[in-house]
Amino acid sequence: MLILDLLMVVGLGACMSLSTDMRIVTENTLFCMPETTIGHFCDALSSYYLSRLKGYYGRYITLCAAGLKAEDLLHLGLATHYVPSRRLNDMVQHLTSLNMPSLHEIQQETRKFTEEMPTTVRLTSTPYISQHEKETVIEHCFKFDTVEEIVAALEAEGSKFSLACKAKILAASPVATKVTLELLRRAPSLSLTECLFLERHLWAIDIVCIYNTLRCKALIHTAYFFIFLVFA
Incomplete structure (x- = not known):
């Protein structure tokens, strides 16, 4: 069981939560995979779990580095229970008082603390669009096999949501979005272990790229230093 009562659960922490049997969200939860915005691909077995949504x-989640809140996570099955943060302490105390409970018993006892999500404000990162409408746009625009085709489809769709997605993709690292998309294209036919090995292989390449980038920057800075000495 994992309680996601954090302002932001990102990257590795977000993906690690997906391997648990129970994922409890609150009004404070924000789940995000921002790797493409920093030039990295989505790892930590996100290829296995997210490709099966x-x-x-x-x-959508990975290419757009989309932030997901309680409503979004429950809609996708990435969360299993909604418990208001004010009830978390009572829930934890109650669960820890149980004597060697089974998973089924824990689930039953947890339901005593769950509530319906508030109706006054939607706990979603996209309150201007319904879950069904968003799902339709994602189904239509993200089905393509290249980033360029996805961006073109979002542009053609033209809604506020699709244009926001387009802007986020274009603001991310071009290489990272392409690698992530290819990873998610291959992952549905792979086992969990195969996804792990594929991500590990990409990590090895990524480390070499980072090393070469840093080495190149070091050489550039050294050149600037000598130019400064000569012309100062």
Whole structure:
């Protein structure tokens, strides 16, 4: 069981939560995979879990570095329970008082503390669009096999949501978005272990790229230093 009562659960922490049997969210939860914005691909077995979401939600989450709140996570099955943060302490105390409970018993006892999500404000990162409408756009625009085709489809769709997605993709690292998309394209046919090995292989390449980038920058700075000495 994992309680996601944090302002932001990102990257590695976000993906690690997906391997648990129970994922409890609150009004404070924000789940995000921002790797493409920093030039990295989505790892930590995100390729396995996110590629198996309905439609092409995994591509949307990773390519757009989309932040997901309680409503979004429950809609996708990434969360199992909604418990208001004010009830968390009571829930934890109650669960820890149980004597060697089974998973089924823990689930039953946890339901005593769950509530319906508030109706006055939607706990979603996109309150201006319904879950069904968003799902339709994602299904239509993220089905393509290249980033360029996805961006073109979002541009053609033209809604506020699709244009926001387009802007986020274009603001991310071009290489990272392409690698992530290819990873999510291959992952549905791979086992969990195969996804792990594929991500590990990409990590090895990534480390070499980072090393070469830093080495190149060091050489450039050294050249600037000698130019400064000569012309100062």
